[in-house]
Amino acid sequence: LYTKTQDPAKAPNSPDILEIEFKKGVPVKVTNVKDGTTHRTSLELFMYLNEVAGKHGVGRIDIVENRFIGMKSRGIYETPAGTILYHAHLDIEAFTMDREVRKIKQGLGLKFAELVYTGFWHSPECEFVRHCIAKSQERVEGKVQVSVFKGQVYILGRESPLSLYNEELVSMNVQGDYEPGDATGFININSLRLKEYHRLPEQGHCQIDRLTMRSRASSSAHLPRTGANCCGNL
Incomplete structure (x- = not known):
């Protein structure tokens, strides 16, 4: 049934550690921290992530979904590379994107998925949503390190020159503009x-x-x- 991913129970007993770099929300580089393998072009990057994720059984999903015409259907999918990118992208978004912008973007993301799923890619509303999402990604830049192991993707850390995280601001031990009281x-x-x-x-x-x-x-x-x-x- 599955052709791109192997059974997670048969996956390697040691994880692969990957570092994924994003610019304006788009993955531009992937590096295997263990062996130094690096890919930069979109196609090579995606194919390499498919290979690594597939080896570890990452990206399987078995769901019941609603078709456009109203009936429910069962779908079994494999998205090895997409699963790694999804988790890494969500993490760097949380690190660099304003809270309220992210809330709006999440709603637009659901609408975008609906439009694509129902075949309205070339509609004016889909064009509008794409432009809005692209605008939201202007500050989404940085690197995310992940561990890929036995069917799971674990976030290990992240860094960004555009991070909105301020350790001193949220600290209870450092005097700053924000007063806990x-x-x-x-x-x-x-x-x-x-x-x-x-x-x-x-x-x-x-x-x-x-x-x-x-x-x-x-x-x-x-x-x-x-x-x-x-x-x-x-």
Whole structure:
């Protein structure tokens, strides 16, 4: 059934350590840390990752998916190189991309996958999504080191000249612009709506009912009266 990956149980008993370099979100170089093997072109890089990942049984998936026409189908796929690149790319994104941009990009990624899956690559909406995703990748640059071993990809580390991670800023031991005590006010503000939501729900419903009744009574007071005299003009 599987042609590109071997059974993970039969995979080598020692991992391959790879370093993958990205520029603007695109893999541009892969190096095997153990033997120094290096590939730079997209095709060679992808074929080499297929070879290494396939040897370790990485990239198998067995899923039930929804077809465009609505029925469900079972799919068994192999994506050895793609699995390594997927994990490495997610890691360098988290290291270099702004939180809110990444949230939007994740939503666009799902939409992009849907458009490609359903055959709308040449649609204007797909072109728009591709441009947005490309924009989000401008700062995604750096190197990720991974271990490939018995069906799994493990992230070992990463580095980037455009990293948004600031060790001193997040440290509780180094004095900086951020004061850990500031979190108290932040937490209080964010918890306000939750406190209100859970505060005496039944009493809250009663208050809403009373407000509704007052509003209806007020509206009724301003309505024209109906009676025989009014109806006589009809």
